[in-house]
């Protein structure tokens with residue numbers, strides 16, 4: 001997967017080229033992390049079970065993070081996804097419970113997510129409110145709406161277990177391998193193609209890079225952003241349905257737990273916080289990293305509460321590192337240190 | 345005008361064009377023509393309306409009043425866009441750069457009109473091949489370490505303008521509009537850009553060149569158009585005025601003070 005491998009240098013070219021590959025450095029961090037936990041928590045990390053459990057739990061936040069990655073590429077943000085997850089899960093759960101439908105329930109859940117994304121896109125583009133604020137408001141708005149419509153109930157749908165849909169989406173291939181991982185990888189590949197090889201992705205790159213440039217070369221930023229938020233809502237709904245299938249349950253705060261992990265995955269993965277560049281492969285690995293850190297710390301005997309602290313710490317560290325790699329002058333601390341440094 | 349042959353028909357002609365942004369009138373009653381194979385210099389103070397004028401010609405903005413004709417055909421502004429202007433063989437290099445600095449050269453050459461298959465997927469290999477060709481043949485880049493994968497942000501200012509102009513020339517345009525292409529460039533870089541402009545004419549195309557440095561304009565242009573507070577105040581052959589006469593004319597304009605055109609009643 002070559003993002004922007006440029007054969008400019010020939011000397012240590014191979015190493016250079018490796019790090020220019022989309023997501024290569026983050027993949028290395030992932031491997032290191034696994035190696036560390038193999039030492040600190042050998043019991044868990046030397047068996048295969050923990051990896052199967054990662055592949056069962058990571059796909060929903062990963063799929064949501066893919067959508068948010070594209071949003072970030074365009075220099076926007078989408079914080080509404082926890083409520084979209086809840087809405088899609090609720091629609092899916094209640095339709096299955098009431099009418100015993102699976103595929104229709106699935107389509108309706110996805111449509112609801114797409115619809116909510118469409119409204120998000122309209123709010124952001126037509127009202128001109130910065131998307132960070134607009135989608136934060138929509139997080140509450142949609143979340144409140146779902147809670148009211150559902151009457152605050154929780155749903156258990158154990159009967160979904162054993163349906164064709166359940167085995168197709170979240171079954172265990174060969175009795176061990178979670179099927180949702182296959183779907184997550186397929187969607188990742190699709191999103192990679194969309195960002196790096198499709199004209200829609202190119203429009204997003206230029207919109208995030210420089211909106212005025214996008215305008216004068218004839219990109220319709222409003223239309224592309226509406227499409228973008230619709231796609232993000234659709235992917236969040238997909239994540240929600242997978243989550244409900246895996247846990248065979250719905251409760252209204254279901255998506256809330258993803259708020260940090262998803263955003264962290266996007267930016268730890270190397271997608272620019274300034275817009276204009278995004279790393280889909282980075283997001284895939286980073287989604288795992290976040291989950292692995294959580295599980296690894298717990299398995300290493302560190303108290304559960306500390307995991308959030310560490311994720312927050314890794315988050316801020318990696319975002320800073322990515323910003324420095326992109327442009328050191330955008331990090332004031334680095335700029336200060338540089339000017340203080342005597343120029344020999 | 346209607347019975348003229350296509351050869352001497354102007355590429356673009358404006359008829360009493362005006363543009364207001366709310367109460368701010370940036371153009372008023374401007375009429376002009378751009379013929380084939382000429383370099384037209386567009387001069388005027390900051391805020392005179394130069395960028396606005398070309399944005400109207402190139403489909404970025406819609407005029408509030410007046411008409412625009414392209415090769416004799418009236419432009420329907422409900423249906424005019426950057427894409428349409430491209431189809432009508434008008435290309436623009438904008439003042440605030442028309443390039444995405446984080447994006448590689450091969451994307452910047454084709455942005456807005458990528459070569460795609462039926463599903464909208466970009467033919468990356470073909471774009472790279474053609475970009476390479478533009479770089480070598482049209483722009484004449486020989487800088488080591490620059491290839492089609494280089495992000496534009498790594499190029500010098502002059503090289504960036506070269507990319508933007510090379511892109512405009514590649515797409516078989518009749519008219520290339522340059523909005524202050526030498527702004528913030530070192531002298532040696534300016535010389536490169538002026539050479540690009542000369543090569544536009546050698547290629548048989550026309551060019552509108554917006555520039556604050558009167559010296560540059562006078563050196564390369566065939567015709568001069570001066571805008572002052574949204575109004576056209578001079579349209580003449582460059583040869584009909586010496587450099588000194590031109591600067592004096594502009595200075596007088598500057599000190600002549602107000603004619604009440606800025607705010608609409």
Ligand SMILES: Nc1ncnc2c1ncn2[C@@H]1O[C@H](COP(=O)(O)OP(=O)(O)OP(=O)(O)O)[C@@H](O)[C@H]1O
Nearest residue numbers: 365368369370388389390391392393394395396397
């Ligand atoms: N989008 C806009 N909204 C409101 N006013 C605008 C807009 N664009 C331009 N103007 C106004 O129109 C007038 C002409 O602007 P324009 O950019 O065409 O000037 P210019 O001749 O290109 O100046 P410069 O040499 O500084 O580039 C200015 O007074 C400017 O403030």
Ligand SMILES: [Mg+2]
Nearest residue numbers: 394395439523
């Ligand atoms: Mg201007």
